[in-house]
Amino acid sequence: MTAFAPILAAAVARAGDEAALRADLKQPEPPEGLAMVGDDRYLSLMTRRIFRAGLQHRMVDARWPAFEAAFAGFDLDQTSALDDADIKRLTQDESLIRHPRKLAAVRSNAIAMQAIREEFGSFGVWLARWPEDEIVDLWFELNQRFSQLGGNSGPAFLRMAGKDTFLLTDWVTAGLRQWQAHPGPFKSKTAQREVQAIFNDWAAETDEPLSLLSQILSRSIGELD
Structure with missing residues (x-):
């Protein structure tokens, strides 16, 4: 060793x-801090990480108020209810980064986060309970459950969220x-x-x-x- x-x-x-x-x-962040964060904030952070991949972070961050407005503050219920016409409309919105697959991933990830909320009460509670000595299994779980979180994106999202990894x-x-x-x-x-x-x-x-x-x-x- x-x-x-x-x-x-x-x-x-x-x-x-x-x-x-x-x-x-x-x-x-300590587990109790992670558990207190709202699901909308985790969806926002996850989405920001997805859009930062391959782009300058400053450019993505400068547009984030427009993303917050476009996705109703990343409310899980409102975001998961978007239909294909809504997603297509967003791909034509010049205030956003018009990446069709990443924009569609926001809806998919809201639905995936809802499933975790139904089982554990909130995404933050699920995140806080995951043992750090098995953190790579959380990487694999994020990749399986969520869209656009493969490679280093899942671990990078966890670091942004304050989860120890x-x-x-x-x-x-x-x-x-x-x-x-x-x-x-x-x-x-x-x-x-x-x-x-x-x-x-x-x-x-x-x-x-x-x-x-x-x-x-x-x-x-x-x-x-």
Whole structure:
């Protein structure tokens, strides 16, 4: 097993000191905080992540008030009730990013989120209850249940939402290779579960959340994930 202590030491050395390193790290939200967030806010955040993929984040964020208006504040019931004519109308709205599949995904994802709400009370409760030591299974579940959340989009959405997760960015995967923790490749479910086990060991060693371990790993050789 690759110990995390030398990884932390390298990241501290690059930052100058540990205080400077930790000042740049984004902490996850506690489960009770995740559970209190409204479903409409999670649908909005999920949609923003989907539209950010492959585009400049600033451009997407600048248009977000128009998205909020177009989807009734991302209310699940109103968004899930949109019909095909409504979606087609949105693809012609110049205030939005007119990507037909991504716009259609908003309705599909509202319906998927409704199903989780019916079973667990809210999407936030479902998210909060998911154990972090099985976080890659949550990645797979998001990909299966929701549209346009494959690849890194599901984990990136979780990070945006504050759910504790590591990411498999270029810097993180390079760090895993450089520190001889995992040789890659990293796209298969088997490899991702192997990386989960590595991060679980590091969490046990350090008592740090997965997201901080991921950020420190990336900072040990390059930039934040």
